Amino acid sequence: MAQISFIDSSGQTRTVGGEDGATVMETAIRNGIPEIEAECGGACACATCHVYVDPAWAEKVGKPQPMEEDMLDFAWEVQPNSRLSCQIKVTPDLDGLIVRTPARQG
Amino acid sequence: MTETINTDVVIVGAGPVGLFAVFELGLLDIRCHLVDILSKPGGQCSELYPEKPIYDIPGFPLVTGQGLVDNLMEQCKPFHPVFHHGEMVERLETIGTAEHPGFRVTTDGGQTIECKAVLIAAGGGSFQPKKPPIPGVDAYEGHSVFYAVRKMEAFAGTRVLIVGGGDSALDWTLNLQPIAERVTLLHRRDAFRAAPHSVNSMRELVASGSMDLLLGQVTALEGADGHLEAAVVKHDDGTSTRVVCNRMLPFFGLTMKLGPIAGWGLNLHENLVPVDTEKFETSTPGIFAIGDINTYPGKLKLILSGFHEGALAAQKIHRYVYPDKRLTFQYTTSSTNLQKKLGVA
Missing domain, CATH: 3.50.50.60 (FAD/NAD(P)-binding domain)
Incomplete structure (x- = not known):
């Protein structure tokens, strides 16, 4: 179980446990984290699970693959640390991960 | 002004669940018109993930979104459904009674269709530009x-x-x-x-x-x-x-919005349409909802659930379309009557 903190657009932090192998999006949905919609259910087909990875974690989380980068074109206010949370797999290495959710997902 | 069309059922949404409903209704001699805002059939399967594999369709260990849609189109072909693409159902008026429902459906393209039952298979709502x-x-x-x-x-x-x-x-x-x-x-x-x-x-x-x-x-x-x-x-x-x-x-790109359905006088629960689990009928007799758009205790948003819901809704719709006919349950494997309809007997 890696602890993952979601900071919403109003600044509120919610920390939940993520199972190894699950995605950050699935972890958010299972725990009722607001501001993650995941319209397509994790198929990397909609860009409604957009998060900003905390700069301190950017390197560990890594960069998006080309397909995800294409999908990010549909997200709002994309920043260099933008990722789609359905494409980030939870691993023990990510224990303590902090991501911020945007005010809107589309 | 285009002429008013008369048919048995208007299906709102031409996604996988709407397409399979054409098949189930067709077996019961019920004719359908489908209205969909997208320019082609398939809904989310064709629009969001045409190339992505789906693993949980019974009998298909793997099928792509577009592959499934192509097969469903082939499957419902014998029943000659009429598609109204690039249009959204804007208004839905009741013109019958609770025992003999009738509806007038008007699209944003100005097309009016009168029917005996409406089947909402609108998934996550209509696709609209982000x-x-x-x-x-x-x-x-x-x-x-x-x-x-x-x-x-x-x-x-x-x-x-x-x-x-x-x-x-x-x-x-x-x-x-x-x-x-x-x-x-x-x-x-x-x-x-x-x-x-x-x-x-x-x-x-x-x-x-x-x-x-x-x-x-x-x-x-x-x-x-x-x-x-x-x-x-x-x-x-x-x-x-x-x-x-x-x-x-x-x-x-596109996003899904419930759209005009909110104004059709149906009970809604968090933008979903509550239905019973016997007939998948809404709070308005004659209006049915199947697939991702409906909700009931234990609902799972799976394509296969939508298929099942369509089959059951068709049974009740038959009573509205043919109030005087008794419905005998038949299998496609053994019924020459059904096989004739499918063009294989």
């Missing part, structure tokens, strides 16, 4: 900001800012460039999803000075009374550019 998160963009919509090009001539001699990196953005860049005063294409990065030959044509136009390409995101619009004068574009390095333009075309 709006950019620019403060005050609403004020410019319909005057200077458009999400689709209806008439190209309306852009002749204008300064157009096109935003996006997919085929829509690139196609309109190339189509409008010859007739506009100036076209600027804006994308957040220097990689494009659009077809490579379109991207190459665009780059040639930029190299010859015939149009502009900018990398960044729009943060503000300038203008008055709905008339756009300029857009402020922020670049990755933090600097901004002011782009003088009087038209903007943002192409940010």
Whole structure:
């Protein structure tokens, strides 16, 4: 179980446990984290699970693959640390991960 | 004004669940018209993930979104469904009684269809263009900001800012460039999803000075009374550019909105339509809801659940369409009657 903190657009932090192998999006949905919609259910087909990875974690989380980068074109206010949370797999290495959710997902 | 169509059932939504409902209704001699805002059948399967594999369709260890839709189209073909694509059901009026329901369906394209039952298979709602998160963009919509090009001539001699990196953005860049005063294409990065030959044509136009390409995101619009004068574009390095333009075309893909269904007088629960689990009928007799759009205790948003719901809804719809006929349950494997309908006997 890696602890993952979601900071919403109003600044509120919610920390939940993520199972190894699950995605950050699935972890958010299972725990009722607001501001993650995941319209397509994790198929990397909609860009409604957009998060900003905390700069301190950017390197560990890594960069998006080309397909995800294409999908990010549909997200709002994309920043260099933008990722789609359905494409980030939870691993023990990510224990303590902090991501911020945007005010809107589309 | 087009002529009113008369049919048995109007299916709202031509996704996988709506298509299979055509089959189940067809076996019971019930004719269908389908209305869908998209330009082709398949709903989310064709629009969101045509190439992606689906693993949980019974009997198909793996099928792509488009593959499933193609098969469903083949399967419902014997029943000659009529498709009304690029249209959205705007109004739904009751014209019958609770025992003998009747409905008048009106699309935003002005088509009126009268039917005995309505089957809502609208999934996550209708696909509508995503709006950019620019403060005050609403004020410019319909005057200077458009999400689709209806008439190209309306852009002749204008300064157009096109935003996006997919085929829509690139196609309109190339189509409008010859007739506009100036076209600027804006994308957040220097990689494009659009077809490579379109991207190459665009780059040639930029190299010859015939149009502009900018990398960044729009943060503000300038203008008055709905008339756009300029857009402020922020670049990755933090600097901004002011782009003088009087038209903007943002192409940010589609999103799903419940849309007009909210105004049809149905009970709704968190934008879903509650139904019973015997007939999948809504709070209004004669209006049914199947697939992702409905809700009931234990609901799972699976395509296979939608198929099951369509089969059961068809049984009750039969009573509305043929109130005097008794329905005998039959199997396609053994019934020559059903096989005749399928064109195989």
